[in-house]
Amino acid sequence: MAKSMEELMELIDKIPDTPAKPGEFILPELMAIAIAHEVHNDDVVFAGTGLPMVGIMTANFTNAPKATLIYESGICDGKTMHVPMSVCDQRAANMSSTLGGLVDTFGYYLQQGYVTLGFLGGAAIDKYGGVNVTSIGDYYNPSHRFTGSGGNSDIGTMAHRVAYIILQEKRRFLERNDYTTTPGWWCWDFKTNEWKPKKEVWKNTAYANNGPCGVVTNMGVYRFDAEGIIYLETCHPGITVEQVKDNCGFDLNVSKLTGDTPCPTYQELFILREFVDPELIFLPAKTPYTPDIQAIIDKG
Amino acid sequence: MAKSMEELMELIDKIPDTPAKPGEFILPELMAIAIAHEVHNDDVVFAGTGLPMVGIMTANFTNAPKATLIYESGICDGKTMHVPMSVCDQRAANMSSTLGGLVDTFGYYLQQGYVTLGFLGGAAIDKYGGVNVTSIGDYYNPSHRFTGSGGNSDIGTMAHRVAYIILQEKRRFLERNDYTTTPGWWCWDFKTNEWKPKKEVWKNTAYANNGPCGVVTNMGVYRFDAEGIIYLETCHPGITVEQVKDNCGFDLNVSKLTGDTPCPTYQELFILREFVDPELIFLPAKTPYTPDIQAIIDKG
């Protein structure tokens, strides 16, 4: 009765590529697809473990089949059959173009300027897209100590564009971070002890114009204005602007809101559920399909 | 009638390992074996194209079978069957341990301090073992322009010991070089414009105590004293001290002469002729064996 993967592949184009309705998907699915939509077909993408990885894998199966996926352990353009649990999972290396190492990914690819999009997580973010994955409170005696940078500070500043996924809470959306792991559009100039636009601090370097292009949270999607200040672009279906503002530690610009975050399409959800994470490693559970979609699947 | 290489291999231990007499070998053979004798069994040797390569290959077949041979193109410990014409000849890579590249050999091996012996050529040498492979006369308008450093200046200063092969002429054995490609035990300190012991110029660096340990010419073998000044150790058979001094551009210390350069043994010559350069690429011609040696070979 269960269909083979090959039979499921045959079905993809029969599943309507039209938006599902709220309630027909869960929040991690919406977020994974929102991440996927950040990827362009001509991107070289460098993604972190977790939902970013799930999102860019989905993109590689949907809207950005020609995008190059890089994993920091040294994997270039793996053609993945099973979702990796980590950036150095051999699953991610399947049929890759080259298998280098960290010097390749952070030196030859990233610092050399080949990476066009980084997609990363964060524990807290400031108004200018600066990210903290290190600690809250006094650095030497923190109230919370996180894992530390990993590739965050490298990828977040040397990729041409960078986007983040962050859990939205008042204490995570801040005017200023206690510790800036990865500077955003504004940052400290330690030479003059001034808070400045990053373009000035990074003057004349090749990376001066790189920076955050988007943030996906559990409540909405954000962009940055010409001054490098974050604003709300869309609210996830069912979330109000008031709720968003209540979960933000600074006076958030909501004047550019364009409406709701687009719902994932049935086809996107089908791919995500059947081909990206059918093992339910990152998705908490398999959401049932609506009866009409299930009918298409059953009919084969 | 001609013997196979395997039959010749069987003969090696039957050929006496006693010194041949002058006239039973040619000068390049003497020099190649003199080079071979510089190699220790626990050396990591980095050799240049030409006679150095022939010499260390011979050492690998005779007195230093466990020595590691490095070629600058990235070859580590090739087990060579046919003499390479160049340091990037695939023949040198046969059954090697690893095949890296120039970053490996000059960075990971040499600058890291793993190379114990460098064996190099030179166009001219100074009294302190400083070598010129660049130009004679005004650098910008030279009377002679040579190939330039290649790996000479790197290997000649970062290998623990370094030895050179140089054609001995008055204009090539000099008090000071017109251009120092590879400094010897004394060199210029460009910061103070003083000629100083290298140990002072290189103070506190890891390489301060590395330097030339020997020179092989067409006339003799040389060493360096505690002050870093070259002296004659042996004259090649048939060469007089007077002839050596006549072919030296400075007042050469000959007080430590120990006698004649040891003649190659019959076994060494057999290996050199039959296994190292039987194609006559670097040796000008195949020297006939003495009748008793030839008899051993013929008898098989």
Add this chain to the structure above:
Amino acid sequence: MARIRGKSKTAEILTLDAAVKKYALSGSQIAFSGFTGFNRNPFAFAWEMVRQGVKDIHSIDRHGSCCTWLLNAASAIKIFETDWMGWGEMAGKLDINLGRNYKAGKVILEDYAHGAMAMRFLAGAIGAPFIPYNAPLGSDLYNEKYDALGKAGLRDGKNPKIAKKKFIQMEEPFWGNGDTVLLPAAMPDLAVIHVAKAGDKGTAHWRGVGTIDKEISFACDKVVIIAEEIVPEAEMRKYPEANQIPYFVVDAIVECPWGAFPSSVPYYYDYDAPFMRVMDAASRNPDDLNKFLDEWVYAPASWEEFLIKQGAKKLLDLKAESTGYSTRMLRGKKPAPRMKMPLSVARSGY
């Protein structure tokens, strides 16, 4: 930075026990192979270190791993100089034992970033004292206030393995390219590298994801290779392009099948996510942790006993298929599907 060696190393073949005794000295600076908790962690070596009571390790690394998890569990790490302090599949979360030891003031954390540590090991490997890197200006990683080793007074030049500065920001002098950051080379005492195969002379090789194990091997004073199998050196010479480590950097070789468990060795076996969950759960309170250590670290008579205790089913399930990994191991809530071709290739080619 260069160490001038007057003669070539000769690798000796040792038992796990003897290699730990000889090379894993209390107080020394050690780097382990692999990346995160998933790939070629020399776990058996760290396990034996804990059994032998090695202490006060200065761990210098690109990640937290199964090795550092266990060393932190046994409070054997005094300085953790790294860039990502999670481990294994507990991605996104701090290693709990590390957090506990840090809160108790028993460990110094020195923060860098993946790229920065990769460059520091590259510099160490090529014998350069430092390397310029586009370490992000304005990041607190490169804020002098947050130099933990400096604050602890350990940058006084007395320890030859700790640089006098965490970093130096300087104006780029060749191209007018703004400011750049110099990072000191990493050059630990000991590299412990888990590989697939080693020749009996020391030439070593692995397949699959790369990490920076070649760089680490060259950056360290001493190198211990832990191999799934030791084969005749001649075997390794058939395809030298595939070998990453030349024998002359190797001090000791240890044959230890399944020695990277619970991490993976591509083409040999997969990682054991369920066992990593057991480890993580154990770390949540000291009693459970002690029970775990007693049961899994101190009780087994040998590494082989440890593996036998894991059971045959696990060894069967983890054995790699020709893809380099296993689809028989339950990693999430559902079994892995069998696929004939990646979806991206099937739909869009290369």
Add this chain to the structure above:
Amino acid sequence: MARIRGKSKTAEILTLDAAVKKYALSGSQIAFSGFTGFNRNPFAFAWEMVRQGVKDIHSIDRHGSCCTWLLNAASAIKIFETDWMGWGEMAGKLDINLGRNYKAGKVILEDYAHGAMAMRFLAGAIGAPFIPYNAPLGSDLYNEKYDALGKAGLRDGKNPKIAKKKFIQMEEPFWGNGDTVLLPAAMPDLAVIHVAKAGDKGTAHWRGVGTIDKEISFACDKVVIIAEEIVPEAEMRKYPEANQIPYFVVDAIVECPWGAFPSSVPYYYDYDAPFMRVMDAASRNPDDLNKFLDEWVYAPASWEEFLIKQGAKKLLDLKAESTGYSTRMLRGKKPAPRMKMPLSVARSGY
């Protein structure tokens, strides 16, 4: 130094003729693959450059090669920034054409050393603006008087490919390790890389001796791959560990069998020492040289015609055996012996 690219490159498959026209611009800075005249010199590309009359090349390299020999023969090189100016088997001697052009004031020579150039390309590849190297203090290579590009007024910052200084000597600031030398990154306009195989998407691979072709490919703005054969990209993905160049650095792929002749491509064909002797002999006087260029460069209608003119016997003799090279080609005065085993292995093992 980094070049921020807003999108991925997509490699296009071009003819030799079209690739030279599009990428080998007069006046540009070019690096060729291989090492000396013996290994993977993209000779067909240089040959086509001369035929198309490309001029004023700034050649930045680790060696003289068959490519630079031909470009010097046609006086197409204006700046030669390298470390070894012999070529091919004429080891130990300056390239005669280069010497003639230098004497005539038509070319600027900038001297470095192999290790220095390797490090400069490594820096260029990893996007670093410079790299510290133990460039020997007291060597005239690092004497400010002998900075030829500086003397020619070319270090004024106007050419973005020429650094403001040849080198900078500085005190090592992290370890008290004496003085070290900073070398500027190499970051040419164009890399021309001859490989064994390329996938039709651009992933590239070679076997045998390594050189620094991966570093060059990353250090340059544009990358042209000349391949013995273009194969389906899927073919290249079966053993990704063996691939050196990921497709996203490649701008163009040219299929050109025997395109590295008279240098070798290990496992494809050997170098042609006799033809290199013909080249060297021709360079000894201008009439012979012009005759050589007419006969071998300008007259053939195509690279295939050039190869056909070499004759079938040569192609048979040069074809590599399973060792990666050929024992049928007469290199010296006697033929190569057939051996079953290297003498060192037979007598002493590994």
